[in-house]
Amino acid sequence: MMDRKPYQNAALDSLTRFARRAAEIGPHRAFAEIAPHEPAYRDQGFGATPYLCLRLPTGGGKTVLAADAIPVLRQCAGQDYPLTLWLVPSKAILDQTAATLRDPQHPYRERLNAQFGIDRVRVLSLEDATGILPQEVRQKALIVVSTTQALRVDKMDTRKV
Numbered sequence: 001m002m003d004r005k006p007y008q009n010a011a012l013d014s015l016t017r018f019a020r021r022a023a024e025i026g027p028h029r030a031f032a033e034i035a036p037h038e039p040a041y042r043d044q045g046f047g048a049t050p051y052l053c054l055r056l057p058t059g060g061g062k063t064v065l066a067a068d069a070i071p072v073l074r075q076c077a078g079q080d081y082p083l084t085l086w087l088v089p090s091k092a093i094l095d096q097t098a099a100t101l102r103d104p105q106h107p108y109r110e111r112l113n114a115q116f117g118i119d120r121v122r123v124l125s126l127e128d129a130t131g132i133l134p135q136e137v138r139q140k141a142l143i144v145v146s147t148t149q150a151l152r153v154d155k156m157d158t159r160k161v
Helices: 006-025 027-034 062-077 091-102 107-116 134-139
Strands: 083-088 121-125 141-147
Touching: 006 027, 006 062, 062 083, 062 091, 062 107, 062 141, 083 091, 091 107, 091 121, 091 141, 107 121, 107 141
Parallel strands: 083 141, 121 141
Antiparallel strands: none
């Protein structure tokens, strides 16, 4: 397994504190406690689902941190196997990210397998996400990888995810 850098650990620690407190007191109050000097938490229309962003430098290891964040955030969701929408900025990064997350020998996938189980992680494209079975939602960590642009297009069928 790959070691995280100190700033990655700090970001994941903040996220962990937020996830724990959000599960206890809700995301708005938890955000105010964890990040009192940041602008107020804004409700993005996702109901009780928290919406937040971690800022990391370019080349800062966002992918490995995201892989480590999925198990942390399941605390907020209150479920063993979360459904994650993993958005990337370009098709090239989409292909690279999906390939690494699908590769059972890649350290990112190994991290996920260690948390959820080898047969309990499924990586999908946005197009495949409409075929998720109800039992998979309860039995697998589902990771839908897409570009931010894919959700901006006029094709409404991919937004059903």
